[in-house]
């Protein structure tokens with residue numbers, strides 16, 4: 460297994476948000492895990508910046524409608540997949556690398572009663588286990604930063620989309636090249652691989668065969684969100700250390716603090732890209 464892939468799995472096996480933590484919170488709040496609705500999970504199961512609004516922005520860009528088949532690349536614990544199904548009536552297949560995330564997603568999806576419309580399968584977005592021209596939409600959120608061969612993931616999205624199908628995703632972008640120390644820190648602490656600026660990323664998407672329909676620079680929004688997120692991680696870290704449970708690791712916290720600085724300074728940031736297979 461390539462080092463970049465192993466590192467992403469290691470990172471998410473120890474991530475501070477897990478299905479067990481979500482279940483413990485729900486159990487404490489409602490006394491039982493029976494009869495949980497998707498809405499009750501949403502405050503906990505979205506591992507990206509901007510929460511449910513970010514899902515809606517992707518759904519809009521991708522023109523998701525009831526009955527559509529959607530693939531969610533790097534689906535995590537399945538929060539966005541369950542949301543797109545519950546709110547938009549989509550049938551969603553998530554592709555997720557980390558076995559613990561796949562298991563956690565299955566548990567949460569079953570708890571929310573969405574097994575018939577949502578499934579998260581173990582796989583790598585550089586070799587997607589779905590047939591050619593089998594889906595209407597591909598989405599992804601804040602995950603391609605971990606994928607060493609982004610052109611391959613984009614080509615896979617193009618392959619599995621039907622003609623006229625839509626792609627919408629968010630990812631980290633590097634507005635300026637990172638210095639060696641920062642690049643190493645982002646890799647060691649957050650499994651971030653090679654990053655692109657917005658024009659270079661747009662070119663990659665076009666090279667994979669898409670017509671780009673929109674590009675949104677999310678950097679200013681992320682700078683605000685990240686300050687809150689950092690405080691949340693610091694609280695979680697305190698709680699989990701006190702409870703003696705494994706959650707995250709020192710390199711993660713060190714790199715996260717620097718990541719927040721780099722986004723505030725405008726060196727790193729986020730962007731949302733959308734495209735269509737064929738001509739829009």
Ligand SMILES: C[S@@+](CC[C@H](N)C(=O)[O-])C[C@H]1O[C@@H](n2cnc3c(N)ncnc32)[C@H](O)[C@@H]1O
Nearest residue numbers: 505506507533534535556557583584600602605
């Ligand atoms: C920041 S989380 C985002 C999860 C989800 N998209 C969400 O918004 O809740 C990134 C996820 O990408 C997954 N991932 C990383 N590299 C991957 C790859 N090559 N193929 C599939 N999943 C991958 C990680 O295991 C992790 O669960």
